Amino acid sequence: MAKFVVTPSSEAQRDAWLGGTIPEVERVRPGLWSVPVPIPINPLRYVLVYVLELPDGVAIVDAGWNTDEAYAALAAGLRVAGYDMTDVKGVLVTHLHPDHYGLAGRIREASGAWIALHPADAALVHDRYDEGAIDALVARERAVLVRSGVPELTLDELAGASMMIRHMVSMAKPDRLVEDGERLDLPGWDLRAIWTPGHSPGHLCFVSPSRKVLFSGDHVLAKITPIVAVHPQSGPNPLADYLDSLAAVRTLDVEEVLPAHEYRFLELAERVDYVMAHHDERLAEIERVVAAAGDGVSCWAVATRLTWSRPWETIPPFMRRAANNETLAHLTWLEAKKRVRRVPGEPDLWFPEANSL
Numbered sequence: 262m263a264k265f266v267v268t269p270s271s272e273a274q275r276d277a278w279l280g281g282t283i284p285e286v287e288r289v290r291p292g293l294w295s296v297p298v299p300i301p302i303n304p305l306r307y308v309l310v311y312v313l314e315l316p317d318g319v320a321i322v323d324a325g326w327n328t329d330e331a332y333a334a335l336a337a338g339l340r341v342a343g344y345d346m347t348d349v350k351g352v353l354v355t356h357l358h359p360d361h362y363g364l365a366g367r368i369r370e371a372s373g374a375w376i377a378l379h380p381a382d383a384a385l386v387h388d389r390y391d392e393g394a395i396d397a398l399v400a401r402e403r404a405v406l407v408r409s410g411v412p413e414l415t416l417d418e419l420a421g422a423s424m425m426i427r428h429m430v431s432m433a434k435p436d437r438l439v440e441d442g443e444r445l446d447l448p449g450w451d452l453r454a455i456w457t458p459g460h461s462p463g464h465l466c467f468v469s470p471s472r473k474v475l476f477s478g479d480h481v482l483a484k485i486t487p488i489v490a491v492h493p494q495s496g497p498n499p500l501a502d503y504l505d506s507l508a509a510v511r512t513l514d515v516e517e518v519l520p521a522h523e524y525r526f527l528e529l530a531e532r533v534d535y536v537m538a539h540h541d542e543r544l545a546e547i548e549r550v551v552a553a554a555g556d557g558v559s560c561w562a563v564a565t566r567l568t569w570s571r572p573w574e575t576i577p578p579f580m581r582r583a584a585n586n587e588t589l590a591h592l593t594w595l596e597a598k599k600r601v602r603r604v605p606g607e608p609d610l611w612f613p614e615a616n617s618l
């Protein structure tokens with residue numbers, strides 16, 4: 262597959278990303294700022310929070326992880342733009358993942374800002390102290406792994422990565438639910454929400470037709486592709502949702518993509534085409550592995566036979582779980598297209614569709 266490389270619209274930001282550092286706070290254009298907020302112990306290193314100036318304060322797109330360091334970085338970034346945390350009127354959150362949503366509650370406590378989220382992600386925000394809900398989630402995650410054929414020895418290690426889930430549910434409830442196509446009433450901004458499920462069931466992008474910018478969250482990024490996986494908080498066929506959501510933004514008339522990670526860039530349609538082609542290739546590879554196995558293979562066994570960015574044996578447990586669940590998303594997509602067939606069990610076994618004749 263021919264490599265397509267996007268054009269960064271801030272070389273300084275791109276260089277910081279590639280150089281392993283945190284970029285500067287930047288004015289993207291009049292009335293719009295980019296504030297990198299660090300994420301602890303994560304290769305993504307930071308979330309890019311966008312600050313939108315309003316007549317009486319600011320709104321922000323995404324919030325950051327719930328740590329003191331992140332809060333301080335956001336406060337410092339707001340000061341560079343000439344504002345204070347108490348000036349935040351609204352927090353538009355692209356999706357419920359902790360690096361985007363985690364800090365929203367604390368910002369609301371400081372400023373009285375409203376928090377907006379899509380209903381499908383809002384439905385996944387459990388009560389802050391509901392330990393029972395967390396245990397139930399871990400049990401459901403374990404069930405997904407059992408049906409994937411994860412070896413017994415690794416099961417608890419993989420399912421017990423519950424700290425991640427804990428971060429995901431220890432969150433404030435949103436004040437506003439934003440639907441697909443909704444216009445946000447932000448003075449001076451013609452911002453419209455676009456529902457882009459896939460990476461999460463309620464992922465939102467925000468487009469400004471007059472400024473020709475797309476706040477793309479984790480949906481479209483410069484170099485990486487977001488994890489699209491089957492898990493207890495995903496839709497039944499998240500890859501189908503994701504590919505539809507790529508199509509939904511592909512033809513937008515924008516000049517610049519403002520993602521939540523890495524760096525901002527110019528070419529939306531070309532990047533979308535490249536990501537779609539990447540998934541086509543992955544689907545074809547998985548179909549080949551299932552065909553080569555012939556007489557039924559588990560999702561986990563398929564995952565171990567795929568090409569990853571490093572040898573399977575060296576992938577740490579948490580990432581193996583994501584790899585398994587991503588493979589399951591692709592198998593589920595192929596099943597819906599009748600390119601593979603699933604025989605349910607513990608584990609589910611996957612067959613080439615021709616065998617079903």
Ligand SMILES: [Zn+2]
Binds near residue numbers: 460
């Ligand atoms: Zn995410």
Ligand SMILES: [Zn+2]
Binds near residue numbers: 479522
């Ligand atoms: Zn993210």
